[in-house]
Amino acid sequence: MAQFEVEIKPENLVYGKSPVLTDAPMHFCPGCSHGTIHKIIAEAIDELGLQERAIGLSPVGCSVLAYNYIDIDWVQAAHGRAAAAASAMKRLNPDRLVFTYQGDGDLAAIGTGETIHACNRGENITIIYVNNAIYGMTGGQMAPTTLVGMKTMTTPDGRDPKLHGYPFVVSDMLAHLPGVCYVTRQSVHTAANVRRAKKAIRKAFENSMEGKGLSFVEMVATCNSGWKMSPTAANQWMEENMFPVYPLGDIKG
Amino acid sequence: MKEELIIAGFGGQGVLSMGKILAYSGVMQGFEVSWMPSYGPEMRGGTANVTVIISDGPVSSPIVHQYDTAIILNQQSLNKFEERVKPGGRLIYDPNGIIHPPHRSDIDIYAIDATAEAAREGNLRVFNTMILGGYLKVRPVVTIENAMRGLEKSLPERLHHTLPANEQALKKGMELIRKEN
Amino acid sequence: MKEIKLLKGNEAVAMAAIRCGCDGYFGYPITPQSEILETLMSQKPWETTGMVVLQAESETAAINMVYGGAATGKRVMTSSSSPGISLMSEGLSYLAGAELPCVVVNVSRGGPGLGTIQPAQSDYFQAVKAGGHGDFHMIVLAPASVQEMYDFTQLAFDLTFKYLNPVMVLADGVIGQMMEKVELSEGKPRVDDESIQRECGSWAATGRVGGRPRNIVTSVELDPDIQEAFNHILAAKYARIEQDEVRYETFECEDADFVLVAYGSSARICRRVMEMAREEGFKVGLFRPITLYPFPGDVIARLAERVKGFLAVEMSMGQLVEDVRLWAGRNVPAEHYGRCGGAIHSPDEVYNALKSKLIDKIK
Numbered sequence: 001m002a003q004f005e006v007e008i009k010p011e012n013l014v015y016g017k018s019p020v021l022t023d024a025p026m027h028f029c030p031g032c033s034h035g036t037i038h039k040i041i042a043e044a045i046d047e048l049g050l051q052e053r054a055i056g057l058s059p060v061g062c063s064v065l066a067y068n069y070i071d072i073d074w075v076q077a078a079h080g081r082a083a084a085a086a087s088a089m090k091r092l093n094p095d096r097l098v099f100t101y102q103g104d105g106d107l108a109a110i111g112t113g114e115t116i117h118a119c120n121r122g123e124n125i126t127i128i129y130v131n132n133a134i135y136g137m138t139g140g141q142m143a144p145t146t147l148v149g150m151k152t153m154t155t156p157d158g159r160d161p162k163l164h165g166y167p168f169v170v171s172d173m174l175a176h177l178p179g180v181c182y183v184t185r186q187s188v189h190t191a192a193n194v195r196r197a198k199k200a201i202r203k204a205f206e207n208s209m210e211g212k213g214l215s216f217v218e219m220v221a222t223c224n225s226g227w228k229m230s231p232t233a234a235n236q237w238m239e240e241n242m243f244p245v246y247p248l249g250d251i252k253g
Numbered sequence: 254m255k256e257e258l259i260i261a262g263f264g265g266q267g268v269l270s271m272g273k274i275l276a277y278s279g280v281m282q283g284f285e286v287s288w289m290p291s292y293g294p295e296m297r298g299g300t301a302n303v304t305v306i307i308s309d310g311p312v313s314s315p316i317v318h319q320y321d322t323a324i325i326l327n328q329q330s331l332n333k334f335e336e337r338v339k340p341g342g343r344l345i346y347d348p349n350g351i352i353h354p355p356h357r358s359d360i361d362i363y364a365i366d367a368t369a370e371a372a373r374e375g376n377l378r379v380f381n382t383m384i385l386g387g388y389l390k391v392r393p394v395v396t397i398e399n400a401m402r403g404l405e406k407s408l409p410e411r412l413h414h415t416l417p418a419n420e421q422a423l424k425k426g427m428e429l430i431r432k433e434n
Numbered sequence: 435m436k437e438i439k440l441l442k443g444n445e446a447v448a449m450a451a452i453r454c455g456c457d458g459y460f461g462y463p464i465t466p467q468s469e470i471l472e473t474l475m476s477q478k479p480w481e482t483t484g485m486v487v488l489q490a491e492s493e494t495a496a497i498n499m500v501y502g503g504a505a506t507g508k509r510v511m512t513s514s515s516s517p518g519i520s521l522m523s524e525g526l527s528y529l530a531g532a533e534l535p536c537v538v539v540n541v542s543r544g545g546p547g548l549g550t551i552q553p554a555q556s557d558y559f560q561a562v563k564a565g566g567h568g569d570f571h572m573i574v575l576a577p578a579s580v581q582e583m584y585d586f587t588q589l590a591f592d593l594t595f596k597y598l599n600p601v602m603v604l605a606d607g608v609i610g611q612m613m614e615k616v617e618l619s620e621g622k623p624r625v626d627d628e629s630i631q632r633e634c635g636s637w638a639a640t641g642r643v644g645g646r647p648r649n650i651v652t653s654v655e656l657d658p659d660i661q662e663a664f665n666h667i668l669a670a671k672y673a674r675i676e677q678d679e680v681r682y683e684t685f686e687c688e689d690a691d692f693v694l695v696a697y698g699s700s701a702r703i704c705r706r707v708m709e710m711a712r713e714e715g716f717k718v719g720l721f722r723p724i725t726l727y728p729f730p731g732d733v734i735a736r737l738a739e740r741v742k743g744f745l746a747v748e749m750s751m752g753q754l755v756e757d758v759r760l761w762a763g764r765n766v767p768a769e770h771y772g773r774c775g776g777a778i779h780s781p782d783e784v785y786n787a788l789k790s791k792l793i794d795k796i797k
Contacts, residue, residue, distance in 0.1 A: 091488065314706035
């Protein structure tokens with residue numbers, strides 16, 4: 001068997017953990033998209049040199065503990081209210097990067113009003129919206145974004161539009177508002193998608209710092225535990241079922 | 254000195270502003286004052302009233318049930334407040350639109366044809382200043398100078414050009430008021 | 435320079451906010467307190483002190499704007515009236531749970547439900563006992579004049595930063611809508627960002643200025659032992675507040691046989707009642723709690739040792755009276771009188787109640 005001598009030196013490093021990530025082990029399920037999204041947010045903050053000026057808002061839901069992982073100042077907001085809290089934070093601290101990190105239950109159900117009005121006021125904040133079509137933390141109930149026919153704990157026979165209405169497509173609706181400068185839909189299930197998603201986050205953060213209006217980055221994501229699938233099957237299911245309803249790409253700006 | 258007064262009429266007649274002018278005049282004279290309005294839907298076309306208290310000592314209750322003076326500008330208010338004038342107090346009313354005039358004999362009743370006079374002069378806006386003038390004639394709680402200062406404080410600056418017309422109206426009201434009993 | 439103005443209680447709150455260096459006001463229109471937001475918008479303090487004023491899309495959004503602003507160490511406030519305060523309950527609990535400073539003004543009206551827009555004092559329980567879910571208290575100040583609306587807005591900011599705990603100014607439609615003379619204080623500048631770093635740098639989410647360790651503003655704690663320990667920390671804070679921040683006024687209680695107990699506008703009405711009773715030879719005093727939490731119960735307990743009875747007067751069906759009874763004990767009657775639903779008791783009505791419920795019965 002061949003022996004390899006590996007010497008860890010800065011010049012040999014091709015990849016490293018972002019200094020804006022803490023050393024805390026993440027609590028997310030293996031295969032969950034949140035960890036990757038956290039990582040690229042941390043990298044974007046680092047690359048833009050904003051670690052000392054960034055303030056994040058974490059929601060209620062699986063990502064409530066985002067503050068344990070990204071090494072910046074954080075405020076944990078009430079369920080759905082992050083956009084309202086962020087509006088005030090940015091207006092009172094205009095030279096700071098203020099962004100929210102919210103799931104589809106938090107943003108598109110209980111927080112719809114706060115989200116739309118922050119967008120409509122054109123607050124100079126970034127909203128990162130993780131859409132995995134399910135309530136993860138509470139154990140896999142229907143979200144507003146749950147697909148037609150999709151089984152959850154509260155739609156055991158699949159979502160029936162007659163009973164529950166249709167999947168709520170948030171980003172396209174927000175793109176109509178003049179206060180919103182940038183709307184994009186991304187995912188992090190392949191390396192290429194991760195690169196594009198990070199670029200989108202960087203652009204959103206830059207918009208916020210330049211006072212261009214509200215930037216909205218939707219991440220179509222997997223919840224393999226909630227979907228009751230293996231991580232790879234979840235990725236494939238997302239491509240086949242989520243992307244037709246939530247197609248990737250820039251919607252505005 | 255303590256004067257507890259209610260001004261009551263239709264919303265839009267300037268009831269609340271008349272009260273404010275009087276209260277500010279009291280401040281100018283160095284008195285303690287309170288101004289307590291009715292508020293809400295009443296402000297939008299229904300009846301409106303304001304309680305003004307002017308006193309040389311601190312005002313305890315801004316809410317009172319009986320008044321030294323009632324200034325009445327419509328029938329509904331007359332019906333409601335005539336009984337609530339303290340015996341020996343006074344009621345001042347504008348006869349315009351009044352079908353059933355006040356009847357009490359244990360209070361002083363004054364009439365002032367301010368609406369008619371203001372219409373004759375072609376400036377209905379000063380009708381409430383005339384009423385105020387009439388009131389100050391029979392109950393001089395503040396001097397005319399302080400009433401004018403109160404008026405100036407109450408009016409937004411864009412209306413300060415109306416101060417001379419208001420001073421005229423104040424004096425006109427003093428001439429117009431007449432005792433009825 | 436000191437300035438005398440004739441102002442509504444609501445206008446006085448707005449003027450006080452600007453002059454005490456408030457950084458941000460976030461509110462939603464509701465009668466009878468909309469003049470606070472209207473006055474701020476017409477004064478345009480963003481052009482002078484730099485204060486942010488924002489009309490929110492709901493009371494829910496407003497209190498969460500307050501939460502966000504407070505989390506960055508800024509001096510922020512909101513105001514509303516009863517139904518709007520109910521919508522803010524969740525936010526108030528979060529603010530208390532995250533130990534954030536903020537001032538909330540409630541110019542209360544009659545309820546329950548949409549109720550009436552006319553004045554009431556039926557939010558005592560909500561303000562004092564149950565501002566939201568979980569074990570917490572707000573400091574509650576009850577102004578009884580327009581001057582106090584002005585003064586207590588400033589005092590509320592001092593107290594909220596002293597204890598990092600929400601402070602409510604509990605007024606009602608009478609105090610909010612009436613005009614009185616107000617002496618305006620000289621304006622104080624807003625606290626600059628460096629001072630915020632110095633004074634709030636250990637907790638506020640301002641960005642990790644100078645690479646300091648990060649601050650996390652949160653009320654989440656999933657470990658029951660840690661949460662329990664935190665509840666004890668809060669309890670110790672409330673004990674300090676109860677020790678140091680009790681405020682009240684007494685009027686002619688020294689020789690009183692009967693004591694009226696009332697706060698806010700009812701206390702004003704009761705001063706007149708006391709005068710009426712004294713004129714007729716009855717020894718009646720007035721006890722006016724200024725802080726409803728912490729409640730000045732000791733004073734009532736001491737008075738109970740020698741007076742013949744208390745009458746709690748409040749524009750409600752009887753809320754304050756429960757605390758009066760608690761402290762008065764079993765041996766002294768503590769009765770209640772109050773109009774409610776937007777009706778305001780006149781001094782005559784209160785005096786008649788005082789006579790029929792206490793004086794005529796006991797003498």
